[in-house]
Amino acid sequence: MIERTVQLLIDDDGLTLEELSSACAVSFEWIERHVESGMLDVAAAGTMRFTSVQLLRARRLAEIERTFEANDELAALVVDLIEEVEKLRGRRRP
Amino acid sequence: MEFKDYYATLGVEKTATAGDIKKAFRRLARKYHPDVSKEPDAAERMSAINEANTVLSDPEKRAAYDALGRRPPGQDFRPPPDWDAGFEFSGDESAPGQDEFSDFFANLFGRAARARRGADAASMRGGDHHAKVMIDLADAYHGATRAVTLRSARLDTQGHVVTEERTLDVTIPQGVRSGQHIRLRGQGAPGYGGGPAGDLYLEIEFRPDERYVVDGRDVTQRVPVAPWEAALGASIEVPTPSGPVEVTVPANSRSGRRLRLRGRGIPGAPPGDLYLELDLVLPPADTEAARELYRAMERETKFNPRQATERSR
Numbered sequence: 001m002i003e004r005t006v007q008l009l010i011d012d013d014g015l016t017l018e019e020l021s022s023a024c025a026v027s028f029e030w031i032e033r034h035v036e037s038g039m040l041d042v043a044a045a046g047t048m049r050f051t052s053v054q055l056l057r058a059r060r061l062a063e064i065e066r067t068f069e070a071n072d073e074l075a076a077l078v079v080d081l082i083e084e085v086e087k088l089r090g091r092r093r094p
Numbered sequence: 095m096e097f098k099d100y101y102a103t104l105g106v107e108k109t110a111t112a113g114d115i116k117k118a119f120r121r122l123a124r125k126y127h128p129d130v131s132k133e134p135d136a137a138e139r140m141s142a143i144n145e146a147n148t149v150l151s152d153p154e155k156r157a158a159y160d161a162l163g164r165r166p167p168g169q170d171f172r173p174p175p176d177w178d179a180g181f182e183f184s185g186d187e188s189a190p191g192q193d194e195f196s197d198f199f200a201n202l203f204g205r206a207a208r209a210r211r212g213a214d215a216a217s218m219r220g221g222d223h224h225a226k227v228m229i230d231l232a233d234a235y236h237g238a239t240r241a242v243t244l245r246s247a248r249l250d251t252q253g254h255v256v257t258e259e260r261t262l263d264v265t266i267p268q269g270v271r272s273g274q275h276i277r278l279r280g281q282g283a284p285g286y287g288g289g290p291a292g293d294l295y296l297e298i299e300f301r302p303d304e305r306y307v308v309d310g311r312d313v314t315q316r317v318p319v320a321p322w323e324a325a326l327g328a329s330i331e332v333p334t335p336s337g338p339v340e341v342t343v344p345a346n347s348r349s350g351r352r353l354r355l356r357g358r359g360i361p362g363a364p365p366g367d368l369y370l371e372l373d374l375v376l377p378p379a380d381t382e383a384a385r386e387l388y389r390a391m392e393r394e395t396k397f398n399p400r401q402a403t404e405r406s407r
Contacts, residue, residue, distance in 0.1 A: 007264065007265055007276050007277070007278050008276065008277045008279075009267055009270065009274060009275075009276055009277075010274065010275045010276070010277055010295075011274055011275075019293075022219070022221075022222050022292070022293075023222045023224075023293070023295055025221070025222075052273055052274040052275040052297075053273060055275055055295070056273065056275075056297065059224070060129065067119075067120070067123045067127075068120060068123070082129045082130065085129075085130070086129070090272075090307065090308065090309070091307055091309070092307075
């Protein structure tokens, strides 16, 4: 059986603070702390909305922090490196 | 359901200390981290490692698990009634990914267990799920519909977890880029106590294709050309993701030369550009006639491809 369902491309209007918190299983405070310290960007200055890229980044940050009990800065450094590797791998042909 | 040997998953002895377990978990988490690992089954391995760690790193869960005794992994298994009497699991339902753990976990420690213990009185929203969908670059140009098959768990009337597969029809919008997410409301984990279901997030990824390199909406396509096309210039037909295009190769083009076709990248506002990267392909010297042509070129052109490097020495 094939179901039909409501689908949204996230970047059409971005995720709210509540939605990002639920999607990454993190608290509002966690998100606010990471935005304030510049480890996580928002879709547009002055808003608390998040794009696909930021969703993926937030999930990675939270996951590295949990798995390795890493502090925020170290997790951000690891995620920066993961993003860089991903970019370089994308430029190389398979 | 299958019995899971969590000690074997983490590669530790049953007598391992909390420190040993933590060490083993972190070592494996580094090895199988899906963003870094090149193992093809890294995501599944990581989920199994997380599940084993969730049980073994929690003293109460570990004690209850140990009380089951050890069995061969994969053996069909039903927990004895009241197997967990006397153990009090502290709730850490907030830890993500638990909805995606095995039936074994769900029945012993997860939602089924909580439901049987009546601990689910409060209504709670189900967790959000994440999955990847691989699409072809052409799907981003034209849009597409993809049937996505998901495995999900549901509680039967006895409170046991049963796994069922369901197929969702997902519309891939035109202009989608790698790394974007599509959100499907209510397709995540079912809620508790009448709470709403979570959402499903699908991350779009392009299937690797040696013809293309994609950067945002810009696409670079490798176009093989013959030496005479590159040297003399030519008008060639190139099959691009948006259809065949007639392109002029300028005379004296080198291998690697990029020709820009404005607006022929991934559609959008503004659309990306398509770069055609010329890839000079030599005809094989596999017949006497072909070898003679190469010899004639050698005689006639006096061409030295290393002239520049020799001069700089």
